[in-house]
Amino acid sequence: MKFGKDFVRQMIPEWQQAYLDYAGLKTILQEIKTSRKRLERPGGLKRKLSASRNFSSLTKRYSRNSSSWEPDVQDILVYATTGDDGFERYETTILEVAEAGRESELVFFNALDLEFDKVNHFYRSKVEEMVKEAVVLNKQMDAFIAFRIKVERPSSSWTCSETVSVDMNALGSKEQRKTLADEMGIKVEGNESNGEESVPEVLSVLDRIKLNKTQETPLSTIKTIKNVLKLSNQDELKFTRENLKKIEARLKNVFIVFYRKLRHLKNYSFLNTLAISKIMKKYDKIASRSGAKSYMEMVDKSYLTCSDEINKLMLRVESTFVEHFTGLNRSKGMSLLRPKVKKEKHRITFSTGFFVGCTVSLVVALVMFTHARDLVGAVGHKLYMETMFPLYSFFAFVVLHMIMYASNIYFWKKYRVNYPFIFGFKEGTELGYRHVLLLSFGLGTLALCAVLINLDMEMDPYTNDYKTITELLPLFIVALVIAIFFCPFNIFYRSSRVFFLMVVFRCIAAPLYKVNLPDFFLADQLTSQVQALRSLEFYICYYGWGDFSHRQNTCKSSEVYSTFYFIVAVIPYWSRFLQCVRRLIEEKDSSQGYNALKYLLTVVAVCLRTAYSFNRAGNIWKIAAWVFSALATFYGTYWDIVFDWGLLHNPSKYWLREKLLVPHKAVYYVAMVLNIVLRLAWLQTVLDFNFKFLHRETMVALLAALEIIRRGIWNFFRLENEHLNNVGKFRAFKSVPLPFNYDEEDDRDS
Known part of the structure; x- marks a missing residue:
């Protein structure tokens, strides 16, 4: 793989604008190469201009305090100056410029200096953020260690501000006790066998801290509503082993995330x-110069490379994490800190291809089977469409939605949309498009097998009644899918199943939970699966x-069924309505x-459309359905287009947003038209289009499939907009x- 592609592949997507513009610099080098070839032809001009004549105006603006690195070969000279903002800035002077490619070389170094300044400044700002976070983490560790000592000696009668004696043997092994004593500044007095250590006044930190609420529950939300005037996001400090376990788990997660930030910065x-090294080597080769050494000497002395803060912080995090969270087991600690590389397995690709082939073969077999036995014109065709078809169409809706989601993942990856970060998936557990396709076509194969078995059994000349086992096939498949979803064992992507079920519960429990992106994103998906819910x-x-x-189908004659026919269709939209209301109250955002x-x-x-479908004779229902459906559609x-996709919100001259991931603008115009x-x-529901060759249930299924496709298109552009905001x-x-x-007032006084 060429370096340029590898460079882009290893970028942090959200920081891509802060990286060196390697592709842009290569373009300038190509212009230098083209200029040199053109001017070095027979009759071309070959002479060099003196630096004193070409750069006299440039060298005068450097102050006396500026420093420079003078290489052995005086091809370029790099100056470092300090700007008004306190950051270093670098400017490169070419001592001898050939006429061939002269302007392009000046443009190249001007662009390179600006790019390097950008990278250097961004890196420094992020390192400063990490140092500040490290200070906060250090205080959190002080509180955690003090909390742990307090919990390990529950029978003690000390107060937090007193110097007391504690049984250090209760805290673990000899090495752990020694480490803890060193961290706390505890001085060992006498023989360690008596197990008594002198605990200093550092335990007084417990007087200035409270526990933060990090897990929201419906009960906590209800209590907050009841106590609007006494809002608090803190729990009382209770020294229990349960709290200690929760604190340790939360702090462990904080350290893991912090360490990965450090790894990203180091990378x-x-x-x-x-x-920079690669681009300078290319410059030397194209311009026939030796400027790479001089420029890299400057880079090596810059903050980007000479700063050792990140390495020091990484070592401190590793030692602290291993000592306090993994019982001095370094291999376990490092495996938690370092993200696991997710490898693509050949069996996933093979299995996906196998089930795709099975699904296609079964669809062909179903079409041929239906045609050979003329099932469309059979006596039981109408009854089958009203009973069995709605049962099996459920699987078609689910499989189609999963295929659309797999397509979204493929294109998100292609255009570097960081969907695992946006959705909040645990690192390394997110499903790729191959995994989703495997699940979708596996379910499709199972459902199609059931359909063929059902049709075959029905046409048995010796069978006059419908066999129970045949009629129960769809129910068996649904029960199997539900069982897999709730399976507690670590099979069938348990992490993803748990995440999905958790988000589903939060959607159902809206607005009792704070609304996050996965919550309203899934609720939007459910609004496109109304027919599947029915x-x-x-x-x-x-x-x-x-x-x-x-x-036989006696459901439609039941008032209870008809009532829930309305309720089931409304639930997803009502859930999104409640989520928006919660965000409106919490975020004070009028757009919600x-x-x-x-x-x-x-x-x-x-x-209104559902009511009209039940009572087509009423013109009032028809007019009302027309009016409100048109309003809702507009x-x-x-x-969708302005807010969710951000395409016509402050548009550029092309009526789109300035930043687009897909290079072909026509894609966005087509997507907007398709959405409409x-x-x-x-309109089919209101106008009641009738096609003789299509049963009404088939028409309903086709319209539901179109809505699923629309939602799949919406998904890509919705996440693209979110990614660009990040x-x-x-x-x-x-x-x-x-x-x-920490208590802020006490903390300021200390």
């Missing part, structure tokens, strides 16, 4: 230094009331109120809540 320094309702009715044994209105309009439109389309067209699928703010890490909160 940032290495990559940019290597990129299919689940039909499962309960069809199998719960015993219709399956006679293959307008977003809530969008979902409220959709709830009304869905209810509002939703505008919101696919949102108009509701890039604009260089937001590459999520904030991790600390276990302790």
Whole structure:
């Protein structure tokens, strides 16, 4: 792999603007190469101009305090000056400039100096942030160690500000006790066998700390609502082993995230230094000079490479983490601190291909089977479409949504959208598009096998009744999927299953939880799976009331079923409405109120269209459905394109946002048009299009599939916009809540 591609691949996506513009510098070098070839042809001009004549105006502006590095070969001279902001800035002078490529060389070094200044300043600012975080972590560790000592001696009667005696033998092995004593400044008095150590006044830190609430529950939200005037995000300091265990787990996670920030910064320094070295070697080769050595000497003396703060912090974090969180087991500690490299397994690719082939073969077999036996014109065709088809269409909706999600992952990766960070997946556990395709086509294969078995058994000439085992096949598959989802064993991507179920619960419990991006993103997905949710309702009715044994549909004649037919369709939109209301109250963001209105309009439109589908004779229902559906469509389309995609919000001259990940602008225009067209699928419900060759259930399934496709397109651009917002703010890490909160007034006085 060429360095340029490898350089881009190893970039932190959110920091990509802060990296050296390697591709841009290569373009300038190519211009130098082209100019030299053009001017060095027979009859071309070959002479050098004196630096004193060409750079006299440049050298006069350097102050006496500026320093320079003078290489053995005087091809270039690099000056370092201090700007008004206190940061070093570098400027390069070419001592002898050939006429061939003269202007391009000047442009090259001007661009290189600016790029290096950008990299150097960004690195320094991030190192300063890490140093500040290290100070905070140091205080957290002081509190943690004091808390642990207090818990390990529950029978003691000391107060936090007193010097007392504690049984150090209760804290672990000899090495652990010695390490803890060193950390706390404890002086050992007498023989260690008596187990008594002198605990200094450092325990007084417990007088100035409180526990932060880091886990929100519905009960805590209700209590907060009841105590609006006494809002607090802190718990009382209770010295229990349960609290100690929670604090240790939280602090361990904080250290892991902090260490990975340090690793990212170290890699940032290495990559940019290597990129400068590579580009200077290319310059020497193209311009026939020896400037790389001089420039790299300057780079080696700059803050980017000579600063040792990151290495020191990494060593401190490693030693502290190993000592206090892994029982001096260094291999275990380092395995937790260093992210695991996720390797692509060939069996995943093979299995995915196998199930894709099975799915395609089964679809072909189903079409041929239906045609050979003329099942469309059979007597039981209508009954089958009203009973079995809604059961199996549920799997089609799920599989299609998973395929669209896998496509999203593929293109997110292709255009470097950091979807694991945006969704908050645990590092190394996120599913790739191959994994999602494997699951989707595996489920598709299972469902299609059931369909073929069901049709084959139905056409058995010796079978006059519907066999129970045949009718129960769809229910068996649904039960199997649910069992896999709730399986406690570490199989079938347990981490992803737990994450998904947790987010589903938070969507159902809205607005009792603080709304995060995964919560409202999944709720939006559910709004596009209304027909799948209605299919689940039909499962309960069809199998719960015993219709399956006679293959008959009495559900639609039930008022209870009809009532829940409305409720099930409204639940996803109502969940999003409540999420928007919660964000409006918490964030005081008026846009969330307008977003809530969008979902409220959709709830009304869905209810009116459903009512009209039950009572097509009423013109009032039809007019009401038309009006509110049109309003909801216009509002939703505008919101998708302007706010969720950010395409027409402060647009550039192309009516799109200035920063785009997809190089072809036509893709965005096509996506906007498709969003509008696919949102108009509701027209079929109001206008009641009838096609003789399509059963009504087939039409409903096709419209539901179109909505799933629309949501899949929406997903890509929604996350692209979120990613670009993170890039604009260089937001590459999520904030991790600390276990302790120091009293600010006491902390300032100390």
